[in-house]
Amino acid sequence: MKKFLALILALCMVFALCACGGGGSAKPADGPFAPDGPVTLIVAYKAGSGTDGPARILAQYAEKYIGQTVVVENVDGGSGSIGWSQLAAADPDGMTIGVMNLPNFNSSIVKELGTYTTADFKAICNHVTETSIVIVRADDDRFPDLNTLVEYGKANDGQLKASTNGAQASNHIGAQAFAKSAGFHYIDIPQGGTADQLLSLRNKESDFTVVKLGDISGQESAYKVLGIFATERDARWPEVPTLGELGYYDQWLGASRAIVAPAGVSDEVIQFYEEALKKTMEDPEYIAAAASFDTNFLDHTATAALIEQQQSFAESLGDDFWNY
Amino acid sequence: MLETLGLMGAGFINALTPINLLMMAAGVALGIIIGCMPGLSAAMGVALMLPLTFTMKAETGLIVLGAIYCGAIFGGSISAILIHTPGTPASAATAIEGYQMTLQGKAGKALFTACYSSFWGGLLSCISLYFFAPLLAQLTLKFRSAEYFWLSIFGLTIIAGVSGKSIVKGLISGALGLLISTIGLDPVTGAKRVMFGQAYFAEGINTTCALIGLFSMSQVFILAEKKIKARAQATKFSDKMSLTRDERKMIRPTILRSWVIGNIIGLLPGAGAAIACFLGYNTSKSFSKHKEQFGKGSIEGVAGSEAANNAVTGGSLIPTLTLGIPGESVTAVLMGGLIIQGLAPGPELFGKYAPMTYTFFAGFVLVQFFMLGIGLLGCRGFAQISRLSDAILIPCVTVLCCVGSYAIHKNILDIVVMMTFGVLGYFMRKLDLNTAAVVLALILGPIGEKGLRNALKSSGGNPAILFSSVVSWVLIALCIVGILSPMFMSKLEKKAEKEATAGTAEDIEKLTEEDSV
Numbered sequence: 001m002k003k004f005l006a007l008i009l010a011l012c013m014v015f016a017l018c019a020c021g022g023g024g025s026a027k028p029a030d031g032p033f034a035p036d037g038p039v040t041l042i043v044a045y046k047a048g049s050g051t052d053g054p055a056r057i058l059a060q061y062a063e064k065y066i067g068q069t070v071v072v073e074n075v076d077g078g079s080g081s082i083g084w085s086q087l088a089a090a091d092p093d094g095m096t097i098g099v100m101n102l103p104n105f106n107s108s109i110v111k112e113l114g115t116y117t118t119a120d121f122k123a124i125c126n127h128v129t130e131t132s133i134v135i136v137r138a139d140d141d142r143f144p145d146l147n148t149l150v151e152y153g154k155a156n157d158g159q160l161k162a163s164t165n166g167a168q169a170s171n172h173i174g175a176q177a178f179a180k181s182a183g184f185h186y187i188d189i190p191q192g193g194t195a196d197q198l199l200s201l202r203n204k205e206s207d208f209t210v211v212k213l214g215d216i217s218g219q220e221s222a223y224k225v226l227g228i229f230a231t232e233r234d235a236r237w238p239e240v241p242t243l244g245e246l247g248y249y250d251q252w253l254g255a256s257r258a259i260v261a262p263a264g265v266s267d268e269v270i271q272f273y274e275e276a277l278k279k280t281m282e283d284p285e286y287i288a289a290a291a292s293f294d295t296n297f298l299d300h301t302a303t304a305a306l307i308e309q310q311q312s313f314a315e316s317l318g319d320d321f322w323n324y
Numbered sequence: 325m326l327e328t329l330g331l332m333g334a335g336f337i338n339a340l341t342p343i344n345l346l347m348m349a350a351g352v353a354l355g356i357i358i359g360c361m362p363g364l365s366a367a368m369g370v371a372l373m374l375p376l377t378f379t380m381k382a383e384t385g386l387i388v389l390g391a392i393y394c395g396a397i398f399g400g401s402i403s404a405i406l407i408h409t410p411g412t413p414a415s416a417a418t419a420i421e422g423y424q425m426t427l428q429g430k431a432g433k434a435l436f437t438a439c440y441s442s443f444w445g446g447l448l449s450c451i452s453l454y455f456f457a458p459l460l461a462q463l464t465l466k467f468r469s470a471e472y473f474w475l476s477i478f479g480l481t482i483i484a485g486v487s488g489k490s491i492v493k494g495l496i497s498g499a500l501g502l503l504i505s506t507i508g509l510d511p512v513t514g515a516k517r518v519m520f521g522q523a524y525f526a527e528g529i530n531t532t533c534a535l536i537g538l539f540s541m542s543q544v545f546i547l548a549e550k551k552i553k554a555r556a557q558a559t560k561f562s563d564k565m566s567l568t569r570d571e572r573k574m575i576r577p578t579i580l581r582s583w584v585i586g587n588i589i590g591l592l593p594g595a596g597a598a599i600a601c602f603l604g605y606n607t608s609k610s611f612s613k614h615k616e617q618f619g620k621g622s623i624e625g626v627a628g629s630e631a632a633n634n635a636v637t638g639g640s641l642i643p644t645l646t647l648g649i650p651g652e653s654v655t656a657v658l659m660g661g662l663i664i665q666g667l668a669p670g671p672e673l674f675g676k677y678a679p680m681t682y683t684f685f686a687g688f689v690l691v692q693f694f695m696l697g698i699g700l701l702g703c704r705g706f707a708q709i710s711r712l713s714d715a716i717l718i719p720c721v722t723v724l725c726c727v728g729s730y731a732i733h734k735n736i737l738d739i740v741v742m743m744t745f746g747v748l749g750y751f752m753r754k755l756d757l758n759t760a761a762v763v764l765a766l767i768l769g770p771i772g773e774k775g776l777r778n779a780l781k782s783s784g785g786n787p788a789i790l791f792s793s794v795v796s797w798v799l800i801a802l803c804i805v806g807i808l809s810p811m812f813m814s815k816l817e818k819k820a821e822k823e824a825t826a827g828t829a830e831d832i833e834k835l836t837e838e839d840s841v
């Protein structure tokens with residue numbers, strides 16, 4: 001009996017080992033590349049996080065075009081840097097690719113959280129692009145539009161409060177860029193994530209906040225979108241002006257999620273995944289499943305340029321940006 | 325009203341399809357397995373299952389996810405009770421009394437209590453989900469930074485309750501935990517604090533790692549230190565599992581209190597089941613008529629903790645479904661599932677989509693019954709593990725600890741951290757310090773720090789903001805009661821003890837002296 005129980009216990013542990021194992025071996029291939037085993041997609045955030053969901057949908061529908069199982073591996077910690085370090089160090093055999101969050105990836109380099117640079121990765125394509133927006137509560141009568149918010153902010157300089165998704169995180173950059181260009185000061189209330197950030201607006205601790213379009217998906221009635229950080233208006237929100245139109249920050253600002261591989265992979269690998277993922281993102285079944293976020297395919301050259309552009313943007317955010 | 329009742333009834337009829345029932349059973353079973361494996365969390369289970377639910381009907385998909393969630397929260401108690409290894413932080417407080425019961429050969433009873441209270445906690449939390457969701461969502465909006473600060477202080481007052489004999493030693497342990505909780509990126513400025521140049525520490529010490537080390541690994545060291553002997557012969561094993569009528573009656577008020585606590589904590593994004601279980605445990609102790617049993621395997625302690633953490637499940641769905649603000653990663657995934665199905669959280673869920681919503685609720689109610697059934701069926705088998713000799717348990721638990729902490733991030737550093745906390749826990753126990761207080765402080769420290777600093781930031785440094793709302797004052801009052809009541813109670817108890825044992829005290833002293841010789 002005891003031996004039997006010990007066996008059961010041992011089996012449980014084997015199960016646990018299997019659960020965290022995964023990955024597969026691969027041989028270098030000649031000619032056009034095709035993976036010969038399960039492909040690992042590294043996500044640098046927790047299972048269930050905002051990055052994880054869309055990545056899993058992509059992985060699920062990409063299997064048809066990649067011809068292999070795609071295993072999402074969540075390697076979280078260190079504000080994403082643990083996962084990206086692991087991706088940078090992975091075998092460049094095309095069996096491991098990953099999701100790179102812009103601009104969080106760039107911030108991690110600026111903050112010296114990782115030992116990698118942009119040169120340690122090769123871009124495959126872009127997957128998701130989310131544009132930042134300025135929002136207030138739907139029932140906040142003080143601010144019918146962006147200009148009144150700015151006027152209020154100037155008249156009560158340093159009084160308005162804005163929640164962010166963390167100190168110097170993407171939405172803090174947005175709020176800072178907006179306030180700096182509009183010429184008023186505000187108090188930032190850093191929260192742990194986007195959910196807490198929105199809660200801080202809902203419970204009236206904050207007056208306005210900057211989030212991405214997708215963050216309020218399904219909740220549009222609770223908020224008023226005052227402005228969008230883009231160079232032209234969004235087709236789904238034609239009545240929302242761009243910040244640039246009103247004379248404030250006139251560049252695109254937001255977050256992108258690129259699919260990248262370790263720098264050592266061959267061009268064939270990049271070509272293979274670029275093609276497979278392009279087909280995936282054009283698949284009607286994928287499009288139906290991905291309706292809640294903004295899929296935005298860019299080829300590998302455009303994606304590489306985006307990564308570099310985001311890097312120089314992140315590096316340009318010095319003390320004069322944070323303490324203007 | 326009648327219409328709503330009709331919808332509720334129809335929900336049950338819709339939920340009772342064979343495929344839904346099958347999915348409930350499978351989800352609960354999977355959840356229990358995930359929950360009792362240290363390192364695998366409810367959030368992981370739900371996230372992994374999410375893609376499979378795309379192809380299901382919306383309500384079936386949600387029911388599966390709900391089943392995994394409930395199962396996992398209960399499952400954590402199994403390993404907590406049997407091998408002092410909480411499968412998730414939500415069962416940390418269960419380990420305190422549950423493991424003591426196992427040592428006395430009452431593992432079956434402890435598991436039964438956990439299952440029974442989880443069932444009631446979960447079931448009762450459905451009441452608030454059904455009838456008070458929009459109302460309770462307003463409470464979520466009452467908690468701002470200052471209130472979160474007071475909530476964490478109130479949570480920390482539990483240290484006095486779990487400290488046992490010496491409050492000073494409890495405070496030392498709590499302070500140590502708070503100190504450790506400052507490791508990582510500063511939540512307000514983003515500055516690096518005590519990170520030893522390792523990006524690994526950016527998000528602080530992982531609570532699950534620390535928990536596994538402090539609770540389980542240190543237990544292994546202590547067991548290993550003793551002369552290894554077959555425990556089955558050392559302790560009597562009682563096959564009696566079910567609770568007597570008196571015992572059920574005894575834990576009834578405990579379950580009710582824990583339901584309220586768990587539900588309120590569930591409403592608050594960021595607080596979570598780990599805090600609820602400690603609060604539930606501590607409250608059961610404060611109100612208990614059998615305080616002497618606490619620390620020595622109290623049924624009420626297990627019930628208080630387990631009812632509270634399962635009551636969180638229904639509570640945490642409320643802000644997710646009504647406000648679209650998920651309190652934790654499990655509900656975040658659930659919300660993702662809703663959105664993918666084309667359903668938006670908010671009033672529409674209770675209007676236009678009410679049939680679907682009430683089917684999901686009905687499924688959530690039925691899931692609780694599956695949890696009770698599967699849990700009770702499994703209890704008898706699981707309980708046998710407590711008969712294993714230490715010679716088998718020690719290597720097995722060691723492997724579980726390592727695999728469990730590695731599974732969190734798949735990072736070898738997690739095992740190093742776990743082992744470090746194991747050694748720390750071992751010495752703490754030798755010095756009679758309190759490992760539960762460290763875990764509590766680790767969980768509450770960051771919430772309190774962020775709350776205090778953000779509150780002061782938003783008021784321009786004026787501390788009056790901490791005292792500016794009714795909720796704050798209620799929490800302050802609870803803090804005062806929390807701090808004073810154990811002191812007051814222990815004085816009363818000592819007095820009673822003195823009177824009762826005045827005559828025999830000397831005899832006992834003599835006896836213990838003889839024993840130690």
